[in-house]
Amino acid sequence: MRFLVCQKIFQKKCTSNGTKGYAPTSTSLLLMRHGEHSMATLVLLESSPVMLAPWHYLSACVRQNDPLTFEAAHGKDIWSYAAEHPAHSDLINDAMACDARASVPTIVEGCAELFVGVNTVVDVGGGDRTTLRALVKAFPWIRGINFDLPHVVSVALESNGVKHVGGDMFAAVPKANTAFLKVHISI
Ligand SMILES: C[S@@+](CC[C@H](N)C(=O)[O-])C[C@H]1O[C@@H](n2cnc3c(N)ncnc32)[C@H](O)[C@@H]1O
Known part of the structure; x- marks a missing residue:
């Protein structure tokens, strides 16, 4: 995940209960199967x-x-x-x-x-x-x-x-x- 965060495919984000989590970025949205801008x-x-x-x-x-x-x-x-x-x-x-x-x-x-x-x-x-x-x-x-x-x-x-x-x-x-x-x- 550290590598993917460096590549800006995910971003680090705190979850609602204060633990470490990850969230999508505009790049990872391109990799999702559905959506107008999907490049999957x-x-x-x-x-x-x-x-x-x-x-x-x-x-x-x-x-x-x-x-x-x-x-x-x-x-x-x-x-x-x-x-x-x-x-x-x-x-x-x-x-x-x-x-x-x-x-x-x-x-x-x-x-x-x-x-x-x-x-x-x-x-x-x-x-x-x-x-x-x-x-x-x-x-x-x-x-x-x-x-x-x-x-x-x-x-x-x-x-x-x-x-x-x-x-x-x-x-x-x-x-x-x-x-x-x-x-x-x-x-
Ligand atoms: C790299 S794709 C590009 C597709 C589309 N123009 C695009 O950019 O999204 C190349 C296209 O050329 C077609 N093609 C390859 N050789 C061909 C030929 N000799 N005559 C006609 N079409 C051909 C392929 O079937 C393919 O759909």
Whole structure:
């Protein structure tokens, strides 16, 4: 607990009967499963055995000048792996949705002028459509196209103003006024 207090994940607090206790901080609230700002699924993804395995290949990959640690661990790239493992795909999509819920409000507040006069937005690699749902809610004149791999859009929920299209962005991307590409940096 001393370490977690140092990291500001908990804070020390006296309880009502005068004994030593601990209370949550704004950081620990991010780690709780529920709540608008929860980042718990992102932590669960990054600490899952599937995502930790590539770290064991890091030094070998660095020595061989090969950046593909996920492929070294699992024999295929992360998106092919996700297509074959629906539970891991769900974990990725939920984790990306956490990231989108945290970051898209900043885009909406800080870059609203970019969306004036824009009728259609294609979100390339849009995951479960959380980003586009927030953009369409903030800028209701926009029609959104949520473009992602077929195994992702086939399980994505419907949303007003958002159409799902499955495909490979390296082959073609649906036409729109604006292409939106938000990435989450990981290993
Ligand atoms: C790191 S996630 C980002 C998700 C979302 N844009 C966000 O930031 O919350 C990358 C997304 O790109 C999708 N993706 C990967 N390769 C793709 C491809 N070749 N064509 C279309 N989508 C792809 C993945 O399925 C995943 O949903």
